[in-house]
Amino acid sequence: MQADAQQRRGKQALAEARRRQRPEQLTFAELAGAPAEPRLAAAAPPASAVLFESPGEIFLRVFRELKPRTSPPEVRVEFRRFANVNSFARLEDGRLSIRLSDVLEGAPAPILEALAHILLSKLYRTPAPETYNLRYRRYLNRKEISRSLHLVRQQRGRKFVSGPRGEVFDLEEIFEELNARHFHGLLARPALGWSRQPSRSTLGHFDPSHNAIILSRLLDGAAVPRLAVEYVMFHEMLHLRHPVEHRGARRSVHTPEFRAAEKAFPRLQEARQILKKLTR
Numbered sequence: 001m002q003a004d005a006q007q008r009r010g011k012q013a014l015a016e017a018r019r020r021q022r023p024e025q026l027t028f029a030e031l032a033g034a035p036a037e038p039r040l041a042a043a044a045p046p047a048s049a050v051l052f053e054s055p056g057e058i059f060l061r062v063f064r065e066l067k068p069r070t071s072p073p074e075v076r077v078e079f080r081r082f083a084n085v086n087s088f089a090r091l092e093d094g095r096l097s098i099r100l101s102d103v104l105e106g107a108p109a110p111i112l113e114a115l116a117h118i119l120l121s122k123l124y125r126t127p128a129p130e131t132y133n134l135r136y137r138r139y140l141n142r143k144e145i146s147r148s149l150h151l152v153r154q155q156r157g158r159k160f161v162s163g164p165r166g167e168v169f170d171l172e173e174i175f176e177e178l179n180a181r182h183f184h185g186l187l188a189r190p191a192l193g194w195s196r197q198p199s200r201s202t203l204g205h206f207d208p209s210h211n212a213i214i215l216s217r218l219l220d221g222a223a224v225p226r227l228a229v230e231y232v233m234f235h236e237m238l239h240l241r242h243p244v245e246h247r248g249a250r251r252s253v254h255t256p257e258f259r260a261a262e263k264a265f266p267r268l269q270e271a272r273q274i275l276k277k278l279t280r
């Protein structure tokens, strides 16, 4: 029952997001947004020409722009129900196949154009111009888009969450200790778990879509001081407390308020030193 309602809400949100994305409601200038893109705005073809290009035509045009001396491939663009906003470009036997998340179906032409630059640059291993990265990121950060992405992840994504109890440390116990010590016991406990792989690059993360804190299995070792595990957990708990802020294209994850709150952790430097050694 509940799942039904959730799914319905998800569908509504997606439909709503698409409705709002209709190209005719968006001017090129609005998408260009900041004065960061004057060159593009000036060089852009008339808006009507852009709006009537199909996704395939957009990718073909960008391909010609990037590879003027290569004979253009046959282009096929598909929208798929991915659990994420993943997009792929593949070139095989003179055929360029593009797979995009259905969340992007109905995205305005300038956004698909930016994505075409990003994907084709990736295909040819050259960096995409920053202006396209920025335009695309800014679009994903729009409130209605990030909301539908959140719902899509929640519904389609499968999340692996092991139990909180590791070989050495019990995350539930650590969470509740820190909760009492630093948050007056007021933080609602999310799902807690250990990552499948002992990652060195990501020691912990908070996943808002699944309301889960996951710590790297690397930390669940007898040689790891508890202080280090506590610090990583504390950091992720602060993410529960301080949601991500969107300021234009920038996702501000560690805001000044976040950083200030983090300083309240006792023996912060010591904990960081331990982690540094551990991940070396």
Ligand SMILES: [Zn+2]
Pocket: 235, 239, 253, 254
């Ligand atoms: Zn963080």
